[in-house]
Amino acid sequence: MRSAVRLGTGSGFTLDAVTCHDDHRRWSPPETSSDYRVVLVRRGRFRRKADGRAAVVDPTMAYLGIPGEEEHFAHPGGGDVCTSLCVTPDLWRSLAGDNTAPSRSTIYVDARLDLAHRHFLAAARTGDTAFELAEALLPLLSTALAQLTPMPVRRGRTPASSEVIVEGAREAIAAGHPAADGLLPLAEFLAVSPYQLSRAFTRELGISLTHYRNRVRVGRALDHLEGGAANLALLAAELGFADQAHLTRTVRRHAGRTPAALRRLLAPPGPSPARPSRTADGEPRP
Missing domain, CATH: 1.10.10.60 (Homeodomain-like)
Structure with a gap:
């Protein structure tokens, strides 16, 4: 059984907390996605197989899913909790450059990537998806991409200062x-x-x-x-x-x-309340 909670939605990306309660050693039926996905484990572990290659995914090893890629999962250790970042192909090309098919899908989660992950989740709690969450997205993806692809190069354009x-x-x-x-x-x-x-x-x-x-x-x-x-x-x-x-x-x-x-x-002070006029005897006039 798998459940997901949407943590944030930005321009070209979504962020979900995914909890899986499965406990099975056999590979699941094939799954595909239309987006790029960076999945980081917060708790637990599981196995993933894509293009015939299997890998153990846990808090020290994340993975990148590619659109149209056929994936299978196994959960011999029980449940797990993950962060799933889905990025549209257009945004991925903008961030990753021309190399949209990395040679491998596993990503070692060092302390820098772990911190970027935690910062990204903290930014999701602010509610500012357009700027604060989007800006926290950049170090997360750049740190992950450094293992998979070269930084994007803009060809045919003089870089702006x-x-x-x-x-x-x-x-x-x-x-x-x-x-x-x-x-x-x-x-x-x-x-x-x-x-x-x-x-x-x-x-x-x-x-x-x-x-x-x-x-x-x-x-x-x-x-x-x-x-x-x-x-x-x-x-x-x-x-x-x-x-x-x-x-x-x-x-x-x-x-x-x-x-x-x-x-x-x-704020400017409001007008002073009008003072009632009084008679010669000092009594308020009717």
Whole structure:
């Protein structure tokens, strides 16, 4: 028996926590997928066979599944819990370059990849799939791809400088361009790889693209709070946050105070209540 819980969905990828309760030594019927899949084990172990080659998959050994590949599984050790990252062929080509058929499918999970995996799962809990989760996706895949394929090379194009990339991204974010709704579409809009875009911000500004984009959104939130915005849930939706809690966490991280506290601090004072007129005797007039 197998169950899956969707942890996040981004532009061209999905993230699931998969729990398997099977306990069998025989190979399962064949399974295929239309996407690329990087599967990392969080707990337990199982066997996988693809293209006639079998391998043991556990927390130290992940695997890459390729579209159309026929897979079989066996679970001689009982159940397991895995993270399954599915990537569409278009996004995979963008990240992996021309080599879409690696010579092997097993991926050794060293401490760097283990940490990238844990960071990716933590990013999924923030609710920011367009930027924070997408940016956490890049070191996870680049670390895995380093074992399988060379880093992508863009042929026929002069690489843009980090300064030019950052300037173009900042302009798109400031203008509210639709492509700026996510890291991956923004990279496509700027005609650079997601790796180039992410690294350009770290190189030029010393901060991540996610941090910069959130800084811009926090500035806009402060403008609204200064104007007396009352409904924080509506404000969160307007600024593209997952929900009010996401807005509160992000504003506190950047400004050191919650939106409610900042609203009290920044909002203009309301008009003083009118004082009732009184008679010569000091009594309120009717």
